[in-house]
């Protein structure tokens with residue numbers, strides 16, 4: 001087993017490997033595969049194969065400079081499409097799920113900061129720790 005791992009490490013030496021673009025292509029391929037499981041079209045199957053071939057071609061490529069250029073172009077595209085703006089709402093949703101049993105979340109009406117409050121039902125007055133604005137909240141359950 002150790003011998004196989006060593007051979008794999010030697011094989012990957014000097015090759016590009018996987019990056020964000022590879023993971024994106026993997027997800028894209030998975031989506032195409034799920035869609036194709038309903039349709040069963042040969043063209044979609046060919047697209048899946050092409051995407052997977054591209055991922056492995058990039059991973060085993062020795063032209064690291066060119067692969068890095070592709071990766072940078074992909075990052076620029078993400079910035080231009082403002083994909084990163086989706087990160088904050090997704091993080092907030094994640095936090096709400098984590099603290100579902102113990103806390104409630106409210107937005108400060110003054111500075112729009114997302115506040116995590118102890119789960120105490122009823123009306124109460126709170127002070128925003130960021131801007132000091134005082135406002136009333138009502139937690140039902």
Ligand SMILES: [Zn+2]
Pocket residue numbers: 108109110111112113128129130131132133
């Ligand atoms: Zn505030």
